Amino acid sequence: MTTTRENEPLSSHTTLRVGGPAARFVEAATTDELVDAVREAQSGYDDWMVLGGGSNVVIGDEGVDGTVIRIATRGVERLPDAPGSSRPIRLRVQAGEDWDALVALTVENGWAGLEAMSGIPGSTGAAPIQNIGAYGQEVAESLIAVEVLDDDGERRTIPAPELKLGYRTSVLKHGGTRAVVLSVDLALEQNADARSRPVQYAQLGEALGVAIGERAPLVGVRAAVLALRAGKGMVLDAADPNSVSAGSFFTNPIVSEAFARTLPTDAPRWPLAPEPPALAVPLGAEPAPPAEPASHEVKLSAAWLIEHAGITRGFALPGSRAAVSTKHTLALINTGGATAGEIAQLARYIRTRVMSEFGVVLHPEPVFVNLEL
Helix, strand or coil: CCEEEEEEEHHHHCCCCCCCEEEEEEEECCHHHHHHHHHHHHHCCCEEEEECCCCCEEECCCCEEEEEEEECCCCEEEECCCCCCCCCEEEEEECCCEHHHHHHHHHHCCEECCHHHCCCCCECCHHHHHCCEECCEEHHHCEEEEEEECCCCCEEEEEHHHHCCECCECHHHHCCCCCEEEEEEEEEEECCCCECCCCCCHHHHHHHCCCCCCCCEHHHHHHHHHHHHHHCCCCCCCCCHHHCEEEECECCCEEEHHHHCCCCCCCCEEECCCCCCCCCCCCCCCCCCCCCCCCCEEEECHHHHHHHCCCCCCCCCCCCCEEECCCCCCEEEECCCCCHHHHHHHHHHHHHHHHHHHCCCCCECCEEECCCC
């Protein structure tokens, strides 16, 4: 049954624990309730928004003078397998299902594809919007389609290629649409010895004792990822004050190769373009002169830029209750009673320092609601 409350404090529904009240707060526990609530909001004149796990959002101190619809739908349905596919296991997951609980379920059943994304807080419906990822895996690799309620109040299914999934983005996030995700369809691998997809992240490979491209037991990958995340304060834990955050606050910047060359040589960087293909030359033929290498984009480490701009772990502006995590410079935390304004003030300061030092503009990863950076 739909639950409706007035002047609900949104700080109670976000992992960063900031955010003013919602004039009207609706909690939808079934898909039909969710559809009805959104259609009602679409037909009204008040502002409205949907809220999932609240782990990737920063809501302003004035709150929302309108309707907030919290998605509390649950359920994981196994669809008919896809014989002959490299990812034969098919699942349909309701948008409000806890993401990490879903990952745990797949690992328990020996299904590979999500294991490196263990410990990411939030709901499943938010996963394709942000194209979440960690330790070398992204949702884009396993996503088949999403069912949404579109701007016209119509339910429709969008195949994954149409979502234009990129690094922490999709058309659902930046496409100018207010479509609400109702469910997510995933395709996962299954092998006899319950091993993971090939490990693609060096730090994870080191923790597991395997080389890049090798597989490892699913349970071991999940345990290693959870340990790595906990070491950075990136696993929700009531006993860890560093977990009162919105996770990674800034995305890793993507710049041109030419610009990356201007940075210090020890600045981590990852080329995003594939290696040029090998050329076959017939016997006796003169090889063609080498082509001018094409410029490509490079991903930088936001954490490295922040640290080398002079921002240390635990840093806080004088008198502020917002601080940099003591475990990871990429997370901003609420040390107790911080306001959204204090979080934004600290984020602006960090961004200014990085811009002044390196000429790189950091972009926030969380969604901002009634708040500007």
